[in-house]
Amino acid sequence: MQQTLNTTLLIIGGGPGGYVAAIRAGQLGISTILVEGQALGGTCLNIGCIPSKALIHVAEQFQQTRHHSQGSALGINVAAPTLDIGKSVEWKDGIVDRLTTGVAALLKKHKVQVIHGWAKVVDGKTVDIEGADTRIQCEHLLLATGSKSVNLPMLPLGGPIISSTEALAPKALPKRLIVVGGGYIGLELGIAYRKLGAEVSVVEAQERILPAYDSELTQPVLESVKQLGIKLYLKHSVEGFDAATHSLQVRDPNGDSLQLETDQVLVAVGRKPNTQGWNLEALNLEMNGSALRIDKRCQTSMRNVWAIGDLAGEPMLAHRAMAQGEIVAELIAGQHREFNPTAIAAVCFTDPELVVVGKTPDEAKAAGLDCIVSSFPFAANGRAMTLESKSGFVRVVARRDNHLIVGWQAVGVGVSELSTAFGQSLEMGARLEDIAGTIHAHPTLGEAVQEATLRALGHALHL
DSSP states (O other), X not given: OOEEEEEEEEEEOOSHHHHHHHHHHHHTXXXXXXXXXXOTTHHHHHHSHHHHHHHHHHHHXXXXXXXXXXXXXXXXXXXXXXXXXXXXXXXXXXXXXXXHHHHHHXXXXXXXXXEESEEXXXXXXXXXXXXXXXXXXXXXXXEOOOEEEOOBTTBOSBTTXXXXXXXXXXXXXXXXXXXXXXXXXXXXXXXXXXXXXXEEEXXXXXXXXXXXXXXXXXXXXXXXXXXXXXXXXXXXXXXXXXXTTTEEEEEOTTSOEEEEEOSEEEEOOOEEEOOSSSOGGGGOOOEETTEEOOOTTOBXXXXXXXXXXXXXXXXXXXXXXXXXXXXXXXXXXXXXXXXXXXXXXXXXXXXXXXXXXXXXXXXXXXXTOOEEEEEEEGGGOHHHHHTTOXXXXXXXXXXXXXXXXXXXXXXXTTGGGGHHHHHHHHHTTOBHHHHXXXXXXXXXXXXXXXXXXXXXXXXOSOX
């Protein structure tokens, strides 16, 4: 016999958006049920952000050790290293396990009821759980089903054709890997696999890698990719895979066909909102392309039905989903909240790393703003030198009339950690003088942030 549960808030999806919403709702005393069909933590914790950064760290450590085995400028010499990829994956899985266990403990602490099963929407107040013989009635329904990898019809997954999920849990490393897609997912994994010893090629339909970023910003990444020996096939389109010859068929810019031999093909051409398989159609909600349309309160076109994260479209970032989840819980508790951030940092964990927060020079121009654009190179930064990482720069974009900072970009070693300072300065309405007049610790990479603003004001000290 089917059991019926009643709750104030029902959340479908236990990824960063869903679980944060549940924790915050629990803190606010809202009775909450969270339904998740797979592991808590969603794509980000299990097959995305966290495991990819773990693999990138393994790759970096292995490459550094190999570098020292060939005699390094630092005077460190070691024997040639070997890699036990099974052990690396085990270490990565240990991190994932610790984090997902932590999420479960936090949900329990805040009295959130977690149901493992697949949700099927009946209407805006009713959801059935497949396999659990349970129906849930709720006052508020929060949709947080995330996104999934875009598949290419001419490259069906299976065998040598893999997605990022399989790439993050290799049983063995391929000798040759072709990455289809030169965006951040493809390049992060392509660079990692190259450092782990695979021969890597990247096939990208656009005329350059990381086409979502401007060419000045991606130039140091392009140089690094070439230095690592990754082959680039730009402006090439994929036509299919020949299993007999183990070769990817691509068409070059002149329309000629090429056969690229490989052991594995990683398809990394982006992600799309996960709208299928849970009867979303029953709600007949307004769409925004392939995503759900939401307002500034994360409300859909149906009263008391909310949507957050990747399901609500770009930018598909875990930290955006988390912020939205927190806001929805507070709105349900009767607080006045709006999702209206000045900027959301986008970070690309390539080598070197990339950060974009707020408007780029091109975006500022397109918005009709007259801006000062100023950059400071890491080649003139003492800390970057001591890290053997002199490539890249920090760039600031500020209005010429009042010096209000509207954007930051950086490329270089460890610049992901500067994203917090960038985000805070935009959120707090900082002007060039505010950053230039703040004493930055020496020697740090952060000094380049101060120097970029000093240069914008016409008096950089170390250039």
